[in-house]
Amino acid sequence: MALGTNSFQLLSNIATNDKHGENSPYFDGWKAYESNPFHPTKNPQGVIQMGLAENQLCFDLIEEWIINNPKASICTPEGVKWFKYIANFQDYHGLPEFRNAVANFMSKVRGGRVRFDPDRILMGGGATGANELIMFCLADPGDAFLVPSPYYPAFVRDLCWRTKARLIPVECHSSNNFNITREALEEAYSKAKDGNINVKGLIITNPSNPLGTTMDRETLKSIVGFINEKNIHLVCDEIYAATVFRAPCFVSVSEVMQDVEHCNKDLIHIVYSLSKDLGIPGFRVGIVYSYNDKVVNNGRKMSSFGLVSSQTQYLLAALLSDDEFVERFLAESARRLAARHNHFTKGLEKVNITCLPSNAGLFVWMNLRGLLKEKTFEGEMMLWRVIINEVKLNVSPGSAFNCSEPGWYRVCFDNMDDETVDVAVKRIRAFVGKETGKPVELKRWKSNLRLSFSSRRFDENVMSPHMMSPHSPMPHSPLVRAT
Amino acid sequence: MLSRKASEDSHGQDSYYFLGWQEYEKNPYHLIRNPTGIIQMGLAENQLSFDLLKSWLRRNPDIVGMKKDGLSSLVLDHEVISYGELVEFMSKIRGNGVKFAPEKLVLTAGATHANEIMMFCLADPGEAFILPTPYYPGFDRDLKWRTGVEIVPMHCSSSNGFRITSSSLEEAYQKAQKLNLKVKGVFVTNPSNPLGITMTKTELYHLIDFAIEKNIHIISDEIYSGTVFNSPKFVSIMEVANERTSNMNNVRNRIHIVYSLSKDLGVPGFRVGMIYSNNEMLVGAATKMSSFGLVSSQTQYLVANLLKDKKFTSKYIEENQRRLKRRKEMLKSGLRNAGIRCLKSNAGLFCWVDMRHLLSSATFEAEKELWMMILCHVGLNISPGSSCHCYEPGWFRVCFANMSEDTLKLAMRRMKAFIDSTVSVVNQGKGCTYEQSVNAIRELRSWQMHGIRQIIGDHSDIGDWPRGESVTHAFRVLAVSNEER
Numbered sequence: 001m002a003l004g005t006n007s008f009q010l011l012s013n014i015a016t017n018d019k020h021g022e023n024s025p026y027f028d029g030w031k032a033y034e035s036n037p038f039h040p041t042k043n044p045q046g047v048i049q050m051g052l053a054e055n056q057l058c059f060d061l062i063e064e065w066i067i068n069n070p071k072a073s074i075c076t077p078e079g080v081k082w083f084k085y086i087a088n089f090q091d092y093h094g095l096p097e098f099r100n101a102v103a104n105f106m107s108k109v110r111g112g113r114v115r116f117d118p119d120r121i122l123m124g125g126g127a128t129g130a131n132e133l134i135m136f137c138l139a140d141p142g143d144a145f146l147v148p149s150p151y152y153p154a155f156v157r158d159l160c161w162r163t164k165a166r167l168i169p170v171e172c173h174s175s176n177n178f179n180i181t182r183e184a185l186e187e188a189y190s191k192a193k194d195g196n197i198n199v200k201g202l203i204i205t206n207p208s209n210p211l212g213t214t215m216d217r218e219t220l221k222s223i224v225g226f227i228n229e230k231n232i233h234l235v236c237d238e239i240y241a242a243t244v245f246r247a248p249c250f251v252s253v254s255e256v257m258q259d260v261e262h263c264n265k266d267l268i269h270i271v272y273s274l275s276k277d278l279g280i281p282g283f284r285v286g287i288v289y290s291y292n293d294k295v296v297n298n299g300r301k302m303s304s305f306g307l308v309s310s311q312t313q314y315l316l317a318a319l320l321s322d323d324e325f326v327e328r329f330l331a332e333s334a335r336r337l338a339a340r341h342n343h344f345t346k347g348l349e350k351v352n353i354t355c356l357p358s359n360a361g362l363f364v365w366m367n368l369r370g371l372l373k374e375k376t377f378e379g380e381m382m383l384w385r386v387i388i389n390e391v392k393l394n395v396s397p398g399s400a401f402n403c404s405e406p407g408w409y410r411v412c413f414d415n416m417d418d419e420t421v422d423v424a425v426k427r428i429r430a431f432v433g434k435e436t437g438k439p440v441e442l443k444r445w446k447s448n449l450r451l452s453f454s455s456r457r458f459d460e461n462v463m464s465p466h467m468m469s470p471h472s473p474m475p476h477s478p479l480v481r482a483t
Numbered sequence: 484m485l486s487r488k489a490s491e492d493s494h495g496q497d498s499y500y501f502l503g504w505q506e507y508e509k510n511p512y513h514l515i516r517n518p519t520g521i522i523q524m525g526l527a528e529n530q531l532s533f534d535l536l537k538s539w540l541r542r543n544p545d546i547v548g549m550k551k552d553g554l555s556s557l558v559l560d561h562e563v564i565s566y567g568e569l570v571e572f573m574s575k576i577r578g579n580g581v582k583f584a585p586e587k588l589v590l591t592a593g594a595t596h597a598n599e600i601m602m603f604c605l606a607d608p609g610e611a612f613i614l615p616t617p618y619y620p621g622f623d624r625d626l627k628w629r630t631g632v633e634i635v636p637m638h639c640s641s642s643n644g645f646r647i648t649s650s651s652l653e654e655a656y657q658k659a660q661k662l663n664l665k666v667k668g669v670f671v672t673n674p675s676n677p678l679g680i681t682m683t684k685t686e687l688y689h690l691i692d693f694a695i696e697k698n699i700h701i702i703s704d705e706i707y708s709g710t711v712f713n714s715p716k717f718v719s720i721m722e723v724a725n726e727r728t729s730n731m732n733n734v735r736n737r738i739h740i741v742y743s744l745s746k747d748l749g750v751p752g753f754r755v756g757m758i759y760s761n762n763e764m765l766v767g768a769a770t771k772m773s774s775f776g777l778v779s780s781q782t783q784y785l786v787a788n789l790l791k792d793k794k795f796t797s798k799y800i801e802e803n804q805r806r807l808k809r810r811k812e813m814l815k816s817g818l819r820n821a822g823i824r825c826l827k828s829n830a831g832l833f834c835w836v837d838m839r840h841l842l843s844s845a846t847f848e849a850e851k852e853l854w855m856m857i858l859c860h861v862g863l864n865i866s867p868g869s870s871c872h873c874y875e876p877g878w879f880r881v882c883f884a885n886m887s888e889d890t891l892k893l894a895m896r897r898m899k900a901f902i903d904s905t906v907s908v909v910n911q912g913k914g915c916t917y918e919q920s921v922n923a924i925r926e927l928r929s930w931q932m933h934g935i936r937q938i939i940g941d942h943s944d945i946g947d948w949p950r951g952e953s954v955t956h957a958f959r960v961l962a963v964s965n966e967e968r
Contacts, residue, residue, distance in 0.1 A: 010700070010737060015604040015768035022771060075785060080540050084533040090593075090751040125592050125776030132775050136629055137489040141608075162603055162629070162772070200486075231484075266484070282563070282780030284592070298489040302629070305596045306776035310752030315781065 014162055021156040024400070029384070033394040040419065048424050051394045053209060053362045054415040055243065055279035057336040061329050062278065065319060072318035074311055082314065089310040092303050094123050098313035101320035102287060106272060108326055109242045114254045116289060122299045124286030125306025127239045127273035131158040133302050134269055134288050137295045138233050139165035143200040145235070146170050146188050148180045150365075150401035150408070152209045152237075159203070168192050168199070171404045174367075177356060178211055180204070180219060185226050201233030201267075202226070207240040207250065210401050210410035211365045212358030214244060220256040228264055235269045242277035242330055244360040245338035257291075265291035274316070276362065278329075283312045337362075337414065340421070344413045347425035351432040355411075362414040366395070369407030371432070380406035391431045393424055488629055503854075503864040512862070512890065522894045525864040527676060527832045528885040529710065529749035531806040535799050536748070536789075543788065564590070564783035568790040569757065573742060575796065576709040581722040589758040589769040590783075592776030594706050594743035595625050597756040600772045601739060602630040604765055605700050611635045611664040612702070613655045615647050617835075617871035617878070619676045626670070635659045635666065638874040641837075644826065645678055647671070647686045652693045668700030668737070669693065674707040674717065677871050677880035678835045679811075679828030681711055687723040691734060700737040709747030709800055712808035713829035721759075736762045744786065746832065748799075753782045807832070807884060810891070814883040817895025821902040825881075832884040836865075839877030841905070850876040861901045863894055 029051055038046035070076040074083045089095065099118035106116045124130030139145065141164035147155060149169040159165055170188040172178040185202070192199045204223065206215045215223075227234040236253040244250045253270065257263050270289040275281035285308050290296050320326060345355055345364060355364035372379040377399050384397040387409075398408035413421055503525050512520035566585035573583050591597040606612065608631025614622065616636045626632055637655035639645040652669070659666045669690060673682045682690075694701045703720040711717040724731070724738050739760040745751035755778050758769050790796060814834055815825050826835040842849040847869045854867040857879075868878035883891060 010762070011604055011764055011768065012607045012610075014607075015765070020771045075540050077541060077544060080537055083537050083540065084530070087533070087536070087750040087752050088528060088530065090745070090754075125596070126774075129592075129775040136486060138486055140486045140488075143486075157771075157774075162775075284777050284779050292485075294485055295489060298485075301624070304593075304624070305599055305629075306592050307754050309592075309754050309779035309782040311785065312779040312781050 019156065019161045021153060021161075024153075029388050029394040029396070032388045032392075036392075038392070038420065038423070040423075044423075045392065047388065047392045047394050048420060048427075049394050049415065050411050050413060050424060051396045052415045053276070053410075053412050054281060055276050055333075055337075055362050056415050057279070057340060058329065058333045059279050061325075061332060062280065062319070065322070065325055066315070069318060069322075072315045074314060086310045086314050090307065092123070092300055092307060094121070094303075094308070095310065095313045095317055097317040097321070098308070101317045102272075104323075105320040105326060106241075106287075106289070108323075108330065109277065110250065110252045110255065114252065116254070120289055120291070120296050122288040122290070122296065123303045123306065123308045124271075124288055126275060126281070126284040126286040127237065127271055128154070128158050128286065129284075129306035130271045130273065130286030130288045131155070131235075131237065132163060133299055133306070134235055134271060134290070134295070135159045135163045135165055136302060137290075137299050138235070138269075139163060139200045141165070142198065144168050144192055144197045145200060146185065146192070146202040148172050148184075148204060150178070150210055150398060150403035152205060153400045153402075155203070165200075166197070168197070169402050170202075174356075174405055174408075177213070178208075178365075180215070180223065182222050182226060185223070189230060199230070199232055201235060203235040203237065205237040205240075206253070207238075207244060207360035209240060209361060210363060210396070210398075211356055212361030212363055213356065214248060214250050214360050216248065217251050217256060217259075220251060220253060221260055224253065224256055224260045224263060224268075227267055228260065228262065231264070231267070233267050233269065235271060237271045239271065239273040240276050240361050241272070242333065243337055243362060245334045245341060246359045248359060250360070266294075267292070269295065277333075283316070284308060285312065285316065340414055340418075343418065344411075344421055344425065347422075348428060351429045353428065353432060356408075363410050363412040366409045366411050367407065368409055369405075372407050375406060377406045384409070387431075391427050393427060503858055503866065506858060507864045514889070519862065521858065521862045521864050522890060522897075523864050523885060524882045524894060525866045525880070526885045527746070527880075527882050528751060529746055529803070529807075529832050530885050531810060532749060532799065532803040535795075535802060536750075539789065539792070539795055543792075563780045564778075564787040564790075566590075568787060570759075571793075572790050572796060573757075573759070576717075576747060576800065577719045577722065578716055581719055581725055583721075583759060587759055587761060587766055589760075589766055589773050590778050591756040591758060591769075591773050592778060593745065593751070593754040594704065594741050594756040595621070596754075596773075596776040597741045597743070597758045598622070598625045598702075598704065599630060600758065600769050601702050601741065602626050602632045603772060604768045605702075606630065606632045606667040609633065609664070610667045611659055613637050613652065613659070613666055613669045614872075615639050615645075615651075615669075615671060615675075617645070617677050617868055617873035617880075619672060620866070620870045620872075622670075632667075633664055634670075635662075635664060636872050637669075641826075641875055641878070644680070645675075645835075647682070647689060649689045649693065652689065656693075656697065666697065666699055668702060670702045670704065671720075672704040672707070673720065674705075674711060674830035676707060676831060677833060677866065677868075678826060679831030679833055680826065681715060681717050681830050682720075683715070684718055684723060687718065687720055688727075690720070691724065691727065691731075691738075694737060695730065695734045698737075700739065701734075702739050702741060704741045706741065706743040706746050707831050708742070710804070710807055710832060711830040712804040712811065715829065717830070739765065747803075748789075749803075753786070754778060755782060755786060810883045810888070813888065813891055814881065814895070817892070818881075818898065820895065821899040823898070823902070833880050833882040836879045836881050837877065838879055839875070841902075842877050845876055847876045853877075854879070857898075857901070861897050863897060 033047040033049050036046045037043065038048045070078040073079045074086050099121045102121055103116040103118040107114060124133045144166045145159060147167050147169055149171055155167060160167060168188055170180065170184050172180055172184065189199055207213065224234065238252055241250050241252065253268060257265065257268060268291045272287040272289060274283065274285040288299055290299065353366065355366045358364060368383060369375065372383055380397050380399055387393055387395055396410040398406065401410065507521045507523050510520045511517065512522045566588050570583035570585050570588055574581060591600060611633040612626065613635045614637065616638050622634065627634060635655050635658060637651050639647065639651060656666055671690065674680060690701055701720060705719060708717050720738055721740060724735055739758060742757050742759065744753065744755040760766055811834065818825060818836060824837045828834060838853060841853055850867055850869055857863050857865060866880040869876065871880060
């Protein structure tokens with residue numbers, strides 16, 4: 001097919017610019033993984049995917065529930081009488097029982113300390129769609145949102161690409177564990193104003209991606225105070241809320257609102273999803289919860305562009321209404337996340353690799369500043385390439401998250417099984433040993449391994465490499481039981 | 484405080500296409516619970532063949548797939564379905580007249596999402612697409628709202644069966660030029676909603692010639708392609724594009740199809756839409772954008788298994804078309820019985836009904852009045868042509884596939900009773916002149932409208948109609964006072 005400059009003109013600006021963020025050099029990490037994916041027996045020297053923030057620790061619990069509750073599926077003999085009604089249901093309000101169940105679940109995740117109104121729940125195509133939707137509701141082209149750094153790289157695509165809004169980073173520093181300070185917010189805000197940029201709001205991710213930390217009550221109150229004072233919106237992306245695995249417990253903005261004097265509720269919006277908390281990213285359940293009636297009314301119409309499949313709504317309505325299951329799941333999930341976190345971080349401590357102390361998320365924010373040859377972002381990239389190509393781990397460098405200091409890396413570990421974690425830790429230890437000149441002991445390889453599943457979709461990765469053919473010949477990596 | 488998009492009413496959802504829907508929601512017909520309620524005939528849904536799907540499910544109980552593959556692939560992967568199966572199905576629907584390649588397909592959360600993506604990919608804000616009228620009212624939202632793209636309507640006329648002609652294309656283009664709008668393409672729905680007709684090869688050639696001449700795109704929304712129940716058979720634009728070899732001048736890069744399973748398989752709740760294009764760059768861009776609304780993997784799994792059963796899909800397509808044909812004939816003859824004609828159609832889930840002779844005047848105001856009569860006095864929610872941007876007043880879209888046969892028959896009885904009562908008021912004696920008939924209808928209408936306004940308040944434009952009021956309640960009162968007259 002002839003593609004010349006004429007082809008560029010055929011498409012829109014949005015379709016031909018690179019504001020989707022997928023052309024960045026960080027794509028190399030994914031490329032390295034895709035061309036050489038780790039497999040315990042078939043490719044034990046392959047690249048381990050540690051750039052994918054997915055929760056694969058608890059799908060056995062969900063699987064068990066689905067098998068034991070055939071009525072929740074419209075395809076089983078027990079549930080098929082609902083098939084016609086559900087298959088036909090395309091109301092953008094969503095199934096009432098689905099919204100009730102989601103409101104109920106969101107409340108449980110917050111320890112029952114706050115109740116949610118099902119009529120304020122809007123659907124979005126995953127958190128990706130939900131983030132874009134709220135942006136379309138709050139910002140006109142050219143308007144800006146403040147965002148504390150380091151932040152999830154795909155915010156550039158989700159919040160800015162088609163909405164034409166812009167992001168203004170608010171720098172956070174390791175000196176105070178990357179906490180957001182009022183000073184930093186004020187500074188970023190003033191600078192924007194001086195530059196004649198119209199700041200419409202602030203977006204925070206709590207628990208944080210990539211830090212894995214939750215915000216304390218005081219910081220949240222300060223933030224709510226800040227946005228009220230400036231009369232700008234606050235969007236809280238709380239998609240990791242139920243990945244909190246140890247104290248301090250999660251505090252949602254919904255809990256803090258009532259503590260702030262004269263808080264204008266019309267400014268507060270929550271983005272949520274079931275992808276991380278329940279580990280079901282394939283189901284594309286994104287939620288916008290707004291305290292602003294107009295946002296709810298108009299946003300609801302916008303949700304037509306990314307409704308949750310009615311079949312999925314129906315299943316999840318039943319799953320999330322099963323209080324006994326939900327409570328058991330949340331407890332067990334937290335336990336497994338904690339165990340995995342310990343497993344990984346303890347393994348690293350032995351070679352003096354530290355991570356930012358964290359209590360949530362599906363990753364750690366690893367401090368490799370000591371290994372940088374130069375304390376610059378070039379140095380960070382150089383080390384990153386070594387980690388990809390020699391240590392064979394696809395981790396994500398801090399600069400991808402707009403971190404202000406070089407040397408930090410986000411490393412995911414909930415998207416694999418225990419044995420693969422062991423391999424990863426071994427490799428890190430061997431590498432560090434080489435770097436520091438200290439020998440590190442290697443354990444014997446176990447022969448009966450289960451391969452962890454790795455998704456082909458890249459949204460939770462740093463950057464989605466759609467420069468490749470959308471239907472790459474790379475095969476799926478299904479759950480394989482090596483016998 | 485909010486964005487302009489969230490503050491204005493530019494989502495196009497206050498047209499009375501949606502108002503009729505709302506009235507229906509307040510007073511929906513039910514055989515036992517609410518036999519005098521409003522019958523929904525404004526919803527283009529295909530409810531005729533669910534039994535086929537249900538019996539397939541009963542024969543394939545392991546569809547949930549837990550036992551074999553385990554849940555992990557289902558919940559974690561974003562691409563469960565084989566695109567090969569999807570394109571094969573698309574091809575089958577088109578009578579295998581054209582083969583599709585899996586790598587040129589993009590999956591999206593419904594055609595709604597696909598159409599918006601097409602706009603984002605092909606046009607910048609302020610640029611325009613030409614749409615033949617009448618067109619699906621939802622396009623005002625789907626194509627324009629968040630994208631900032633303009634629609635330039637291309638008016639089609641009943642004088643030639645609402646067909647697309649080269650001159651009407653050129654006229655629309657010139658109109659756009661005068662308004663300083665850069666036209667990026669033509670957007671057609673084939674088979675047409677609301678007309679229920681398939682485009683002829685001649686029309687498709689005109690379209691392609693036009694696109695070549697102006698160096699613009701063609702988007703063909705083919706979501707009703709599986710609902711073609713009569714000849715002429717469906718011809719996809721892709722088929723014509725492949726057939727022609729001369730003078731194609733890269734236009735193949737600018738021809739794109741939008742498809743969905745919502746109408747053909749009757750599963751709108753599942754949100755399975757797709758874009759098909761030979762343009763690699765477009766496929767790349769659209770794939771990135773599809774992140775904002777992917778198809779649930781749970782649904783992909785179901786659809787994948789369904790489509791793998793080739794015997795079933797062939798049987799389904801055939802039987803479904805047979806049932807649609809029968810249902811359409813039922814509507815057509817019921818309307819004919821009431822002296823009402825439809826545009827001759829061979830596809831879709833609706834008829835394009837000619838009620839021009841029932842208007843008190845050849846105006847949209849009169850059409851609105853007639854629509855309200857039918858909504859509230861007859862109890863049928865049908866869609867007035869003006870909500871579909873039809874250029875001529877008096878046409879209505881009436882759906883027939885979203886209800887039972889008995890309900891359809893009841894709807895026809897109500898229609899007949901209404902027409903008969905109108906006629907009896909009009910024909911007070913023999914030798915009634917046309918002018919006398921028209922005056923009588925006008926008087927009847929204005930008396931009825933006066934009654935409504937007294938109850939609800941005088942609103943000269945339906946757009947001002949207070950949404951919380953029940954028009955139906957007003958008509959109930961009116962019906963009582965009617966008896967007293």
